[in-house]
Amino acid sequence: MKLSRRHFLAGGAACAAIPVATLVTAEEEKTGKNLALVFDQTKCIGCEACSQACREANNVPAQVSRLNIVREGPYGEGNDKHYRFDRQSCVHCETAPCIAVCPTGACFRDEDGVVDVTANRCVGCQYCIAACPYRVRYVDPETKAVDKCDLCRKTRLKEGKLPACVEACPTQAVVFGDLNDPKSDVAKLLRAKQTYRDKVSLGTKPKLYKVPHGKGKVI
Template sequence: MKLSRRHFLAGGAACAAIPVVTIATTGSEAEPQKENLALVFDQTKCIGCEACSEACREANNVPEGVSRLNIVREGPLGEGDDKHYRFDRQSCVHCETAPCVSVCPTGACIRDEKGVVDVVANKCVGCQYCIAACPYRVRYVDPVTKAVDKCDLCRKTRLKEGRAPACVEACPTKAVVFGDLNDPNSEIVQVLRAKQTYRDKVALGTKPKLYKVPHGKGKVI
């Protein structure tokens, strides 16, 4: 499916309600790469400590004033003993059909052999087409390098060392699960088979790979 810049700029402004789905299968016969890396964020386990954000910043030398990963707090909700908060994760979702890759004029935006969407900084000219095209609004211009940056699943740091992303290792409640969707025995596949999950803005056809286990109280919007 070829995605035009105009299609995504228009589609990002008119998104339907997020569907809640159950994942029972993995991968695709058309999937070319040996690995297809993804994340599950469990809203029922997140306590809003932001250890993930701090670990991400330290591992990837993210400058002050910008962030690859944000935890959004909603609440308090409910009353009395039922008072609670909801937490959501905002970061790159590593689309299988990534609009940023389609619109980049220099080839700086890539999707590698493991399915990780990344930015090659020395190819980025700062045109910000990818920022405009991204319907998830998770990209920014690095104030130091002046190149566009975002979550790359620690591709150039932790993954290069054979480790999980910093956010996964830092989470005290194990709210973040990382793994290969093409491996039927991986932890992430087992979680997706066992739990109800949803993905943001699936109607746009981006095929995002950040799955979320919805909070047990209240509806997913």
């Protein structure tokens, strides 16, 4: 069928008259969460309650760990002697190298911004372990699949609870929330405190923010 110039222009005008809102897909209209953590080094006392709670909540085998608290120091002398505690766990990159290199799609980001691994799709190639600049992934000795912190996505989050590390911390050194919600605890803290993130120069956009210790040095 031959389409005349007059009919073509008429059709184009009809499309232009369609309200913009009707051209937006349901997926584009959906506003998911953007979950993140803030670790306050000024409050951490190195008790490792967070690590133990993580292990229990997620059945992490004894040989490996999703979350480690690293002690540095001592700094200073006499009454000023002190240690600096840092958290090592998945930072849930917005631009995640692990997802980019995974050949099977086992590594993925969910609708709330949590980077996770589908164990039964993992073939154990360990490309993601090599690609992760934060060195926080491991091979589960029981499932033989790669694993790491998933913010308790498959355990506590699905039940509407906070991640185990957040709830277990006796000094409230770990804060969790939605970056997209200006009223969330994590968003409020980021507005109130000076923070930093590890290895931002790599362009990974990590979502583990840290309040610097104030003593010693920030790496």
